[in-house]
Structures are given as C-alpha cells and as structure tokens.
Amino acid sequence: DIQMTQSPSSLSASVGDRVTITCRASQAISDSLAWYQQEPGKVPKLLIYAASTLQPGVPSRFSGSGFGTDFTLTISSLQPEDFATYYCQKYYGVPLTFGQGTKVEI
Amino acid sequence: DVQLVESGGGLVQPGGSLRLSCAASGFTFSTYAMSWVRQAPGKGLEWVSYFSSSTSTTIYYADSVKGRFTISRDYAENSLYLQMNSLRAEDTAVYYCVRVKFGSYSFDYWGQGTLVTVSS
Numbered sequence: 001d002i003q004m005t006q007s008p009s010s011l012s013a014s015v016g017d018r019v020t021i022t023c024r025a026s027q028a029i030s031d032s033l034a035w036y037q038q039e040p041g042k043v044p045k046l047l048i049y050a051a052s053t054l055q056p057g058v059p060s061r062f063s064g065s066g067f068g069t070d071f072t073l074t075i076s077s078l079q080p081e082d083f084a085t086y087y088c089q090k091y092y093g094v095p096l097t098f099g100q101g102t103k104v105e106i
Numbered sequence: 107d108v109q110l111v112e113s114g115g116g117l118v119q120p121g122g123s124l125r126l127s128c129a130a131s132g133f134t135f136s137t138y139a140m141s142w143v144r145q146a147p148g149k150g151l152e153w154v155s156y157f158s159s160s161t162s163t164t165i166y167y168a169d170s171v172k173g174r175f176t177i178s179r180d181y182a183e184n185s186l187y188l189q190m191n192s193l194r195a196e197d198t199a200v201y202y203c204v205r206v207k208f209g210s211y212s213f214d215y216w217g218q219g220t221l222v223t224v225s226s
Binding site for chain 1: 141143150151152153156166168169202207210211212213214216217218219
C-alpha cells in the first residue's frame with residue numbers, strides 16, 4: 001500500500017504568517033491528492049482536490065501544488081480561523097489513505 | 107443543501123455488532139459514490155469503505171475491516187449503511203458518512219458523525 005507522510009506533525013505560527021505543509025507519497029500518485037481542514041470539534045472540510053484545484057467556497061489564501069510523490073499545502077496569510085489540523089489524502093487506487101495530520105497552532 | 111445524517115452508533119461489547127445508517131438529502135443520491143471514514147478519539151482520519159454510484163456496484167474496504175464490515179446502500183431510501191460485526195476495541199471511533207466528489211475520490215461533504223464505542 002502507498003503510505004502518506006505529512007510534515008511537520010505540528011507547527012506554531014502567527015496570524016499573517018505564510019505556512020507550508022508537506023505531504024509525501026511512498027509511490028507516485030499523479031495529482032490524485034486532496035487536502036482537508038479540521039477545526040477543533042468540527043467535521044473535516046475539503047479544501048483542495050487534484051493536488052491544486054480549490055474547492056468552491058474555499059478562500060484563495062489556500063493553495064496546493066505538487067505531482068507524483070511530493071505535495072504542498074500553502075496558506076499565504078494565516079487567519080485566526082485557520083488554526084486547525086490539516087490532512088492530505090491520496091486517491092490513486094485503494095486504500096484511500098490519509099496522512100497523519102499537521103496541527104497548526106498559535 | 108446537501109445533508110448527510112448518521113445514526114446507529116452506541117456502546118457495544120467486543121465481538122458485538124452494530125449497523126450504522128446515513129440518510130442523504132439535497133442531491134441525487136444515485137449519481138454519487140459514497141464512503142465511510144472514521145476517526146478514533148484524538149487520532150487522525152481513516153478511510154473505511156467505499157460504494158460506487160448506481161452505474162456500477164464497486165465496493166472497497168480497508169484491510170482493517172475487511173471480512174467484518176459490510177457497506178450497502180438503498181437508492182429508494184437515499185440511504186447508506188455500514189454493518190459492523192465482530193467489533194473490536196480498536197473500532198472505537200466517530201464514523202462519518204461522506205460523499206465522494208464527482209470525478210475524483212476525494213470527499214466533498216461529510217455528515218456530523220456517529221460515535222461507536224467498543225468496550226466491555
């Protein structure tokens with residue numbers, strides 16, 4: 001099975017910071033990657049699919065890039081509501097594996 | 107609006123069974139694939155099972171539940187189900203019903219989840 005590894009596991013940042021989270025696949029997965037945000041106590045929310053396509057309604061400060069094995073989620077200017085845990089998910093075949101998550105803290 | 111409402115969670119003893127239900131509304135249920143995703147307390151997300159749209163009957167399971175869980179759907183009732191047998195402590199989690207985004211295997215809508223606790 002293809003494994004998904006996120007880094008870092010957690011990070012501390014301030015409002016206005018540029019934040020980058022990395023997700024690495026153990027084998028090439030084309031652009032079959034999604035990113036989710038889960039605020040504390042809330043349901044996960046799809047941010048990006050196909051590695052770089054923003055889900056409708058998601059603020060443009062979120063962006064995704066990558067292809068093959070290495071992917072990044074970037075928040076250009078961190079807002080108070082962005083403090084959450086972020087997960088990548090690959091969908092190049094089954095199982096539909098999530099990364100272990102990256103917690104973005106103040 | 108798309109709504110996914112899970113039910114059926116609760117406390118069950120190891121080795122027991124539960125059947126989760128998900129009532130879908132606000133979209134044409136038959137044209138979307140559906141999945142179950144779970145999250146153990148304080149842990150990350152784990153995909154559990156997938157059921158294709160009505161154009162086919164393609165079903166997948168995570169290795170951790172294969173042979174114990176069965177996914178099904180009722181197009182007349184716009185409902186998705188997860189029959190869980192031989193439950194183990196490690197199956198304790200919030201179970202989310204999720205809609206699979208058309209054209210990808212990402213998950214664009216999530217229910218609020220139902221908690222399953224496996225404990226004696």
